[in-house]
Amino acid sequence: MTAEPSPARPTRLGQNQYGKAEVRVVRVVRDGDTHHLKDLSVSVALSGAMEDVHLSGSNAAVLTTDTTKNTVYAFAQKHGIESAEGFAILLARHFVTSQASIHRARIRVEQYAWDRIGPQETGHSFVRDARETRTTEVTFDGAHWQVVSGLKDMVVLNTTDSEFRGYLKDGYTTLPETRDRVLATEVTARWRFSWSGDDQPEPAWEETYPQVRGHLLAAFAETYSLSLQQTLYSMGARVIERTPGVDEVRLSLPNKHHFLVDLEPFGLKNDNEVYYAADRPYGLIEGTVLREGAEAAIPVTD
Numbered sequence: 001m002t003a004e005p006s007p008a009r010p011t012r013l014g015q016n017q018y019g020k021a022e023v024r025v026v027r028v029v030r031d032g033d034t035h036h037l038k039d040l041s042v043s044v045a046l047s048g049a050m051e052d053v054h055l056s057g058s059n060a061a062v063l064t065t066d067t068t069k070n071t072v073y074a075f076a077q078k079h080g081i082e083s084a085e086g087f088a089i090l091l092a093r094h095f096v097t098s099q100a101s102i103h104r105a106r107i108r109v110e111q112y113a114w115d116r117i118g119p120q121e122t123g124h125s126f127v128r129d130a131r132e133t134r135t136t137e138v139t140f141d142g143a144h145w146q147v148v149s150g151l152k153d154m155v156v157l158n159t160t161d162s163e164f165r166g167y168l169k170d171g172y173t174t175l176p177e178t179r180d181r182v183l184a185t186e187v188t189a190r191w192r193f194s195w196s197g198d199d200q201p202e203p204a205w206e207e208t209y210p211q212v213r214g215h216l217l218a219a220f221a222e223t224y225s226l227s228l229q230q231t232l233y234s235m236g237a238r239v240i241e242r243t244p245g246v247d248e249v250r251l252s253l254p255n256k257h258h259f260l261v262d263l264e265p266f267g268l269k270n271d272n273e274v275y276y277a278a279d280r281p282y283g284l285i286e287g288t289v290l291r292e293g294a295e296a297a298i299p300v301t302d
């Protein structure tokens with residue numbers, strides 16, 4: 001087998017990237033007896049002048065994935081982890097500016113939350129908070145930055161204030177209209193910051209996350225829903241309206257259907273009290289909300 005590209009071979013190299021995925025790093029800051037914890041999974045994806053490694057087998061342009069993993073740990077020690085976004089920016093800048101062959105870095109971070117064990121806090125005891133996972137994706141090509149932060153696995157439910165009726169009906173429609181249903185979903189949200197470069201001060205990453213999370217929850221709770229699509233729009237719009245540094249929000253909302261159980265065979269009434277929480281299939285409602293004038297940049301599929 002030859003590693004040489006053959007002129008006769010009708011192929012060429014398309015998009016490619018490489019790096020270490022899911023580097024688990026836990027950083028402890030010891031402030032006397034009060035300790036602080038950041039728990040991340042970091043995925044590095046690099047691209048650039050990588051034709052040779054694919055076509056001729058020369059590794060001369062390759063910063064090894066092992067090195068990228070080591071860099072994550074070394075940077076956690078040297079720079080600390082103030083925020084997922086700030087840490088990802090440091091890594092992206094380092095990879096792109098330190099090696100001529102690397103033209104673009106994409107750093108994805110998942111952050112897992114830990115709460116202090118109370119009420120008598122030891123200062124060093126934590127319980128994993130399984131509410132949701134915080135995410136960020138930072139991309140840098142040497143000139144432009146893009147920061148898309150988000151969350152996933154945030155499960156929410158309204159026991160009323162949700163209707164669904166007035167939809168198209170054809171020969172296959174059996175769904176009964178409802179003026180009062182349970183509305184539940186597992187939110188995946190991504191929001192793109194307008195921040196695009198080192199000439200602007202970085203947004204307050206740590207403050208923004210709980211604010212955006214709060215807006216998503218408040219909009220879900222306060223919207224009298226005529227459809228999950230309408231709820232999606234209110235959630236995204238509330239984030240854009242109240243977060244000046246965010247231009248785009250993309251939401252993926254599976255409709256976690258709750259069906260009323262028919263209890264008549266047992267001589268029982270079911271006045272919106274007992275539901276079957278269905279697993280699948282589920283409706284999947286997805287959409288982007290943009291600030292007026294902003295261009296969509298968050299990928300529709302991942």
Ligand SMILES: O=c1[nH]c(=O)c2[nH]c(=O)[nH]c2[nH]1
Pocket residue numbers: 164175226227228229255283
């Ligand atoms: O909020 C909803 N949107 C839909 O598009 C839809 N379709 C469906 O069967 N149930 C629902 N609910």
